[in-house]
Amino acid sequence: MRWTERQRRMLAAMGVRLFEPRRVMAHDDEGVDEPETVEAAPRIDTAPPRATAARRPGRIAPSPPAAAVAPAGDVASMDWPALQAAVAGCRACGLCESRTQTVFGVGNAHAHLMIVGEAPGEQEDLQGEPFVGQAGKLLDNMLRAIGLTRAEAPPAQQVFIANTLKCRPPRNRNPEPSETARCAPYLNRQIELVQPRVVLAMGRFAAQALLATDEPIGKLRSRVHQRRGAPVVVTYHPAYLLRTLADKARAWDDLCLAATLLEQAR
Numbered sequence: 001m002r003w004t005e006r007q008r009r010m011l012a013a014m015g016v017r018l019f020e021p022r023r024v025m026a027h028d029d030e031g032v033d034e035p036e037t038v039e040a041a042p043r044i045d046t047a048p049p050r051a052t053a054a055r056r057p058g059r060i061a062p063s064p065p066a067a068a069v070a071p072a073g074d075v076a077s078m079d080w081p082a083l084q085a086a087v088a089g090c091r092a093c094g095l096c097e098s099r100t101q102t103v104f105g106v107g108n109a110h111a112h113l114m115i116v117g118e119a120p121g122e123q124e125d126l127q128g129e130p131f132v133g134q135a136g137k138l139l140d141n142m143l144r145a146i147g148l149t150r151a152e153a154p155p156a157q158q159v160f161i162a163n164t165l166k167c168r169p170p171r172n173r174n175p176e177p178s179e180t181a182r183c184a185p186y187l188n189r190q191i192e193l194v195q196p197r198v199v200l201a202m203g204r205f206a207a208q209a210l211l212a213t214d215e216p217i218g219k220l221r222s223r224v225h226q227r228r229g230a231p232v233v234v235t236y237h238p239a240y241l242l243r244t245l246a247d248k249a250r251a252w253d254d255l256c257l258a259a260t261l262l263e264q265a266r
């Protein structure tokens, strides 16, 4: 990756090192000592249908209205339009009562990097898009620093962003385990459809839900986990980084790790 002068100045101001691709050794999430070389997740050749009503070109569209509640078994075989409709009409847990709208996800349906956040906050609930507001801007800046974007771009550059939960918990409370379990089939299917080469879990809740663990985020980051054949990197949520500047350098290290995995998977 070539750094522009502007990026170099910005990173220097943040006190973080430049990203240089390196060889990464993986550990699985059960703590097996023997390291192994990370391999790229297999890609599917069949293109998922593009959304027809995306607000920005090349994006998965906001969820269309739907009435049905899809059983989990059906979700596992859904294509993009069916999945979006199922999420939009989902009433499988109590969060449907207080949401303004569901937040399905945005980005490239073939993205090499998939970002998984926690749950919609107030602005996400209003706008129907994950990671908006100040946290979203910070995420966009972090992605830009490693040559990625949520705006329209080829799959190697445009990410796909989704949340673990598709509806906002009231007053941004932590999700209940039952809510997470009810919503999990949707995220699982999104990951299956995107077939990302790397998954970046942002925040404790997303990391623990994805990896089915209760380990603290401090122990989950700085290493490569495997989930259904895809490498998973864990880092802090941008909203947390806005409050805890001291951890920005650690988050940058995590981002460099994800970028290195993407380089290796080319």
Ligand code: SF4
Pocket (backbone or CB within 6 Å): 087, 090, 091, 092, 093, 094, 095, 096, 102, 165, 166, 167, 179, 182, 183
């Ligand atoms: S949080 Fe998930 S499971 Fe609950 S109503 Fe929303 S989409 Fe359905």
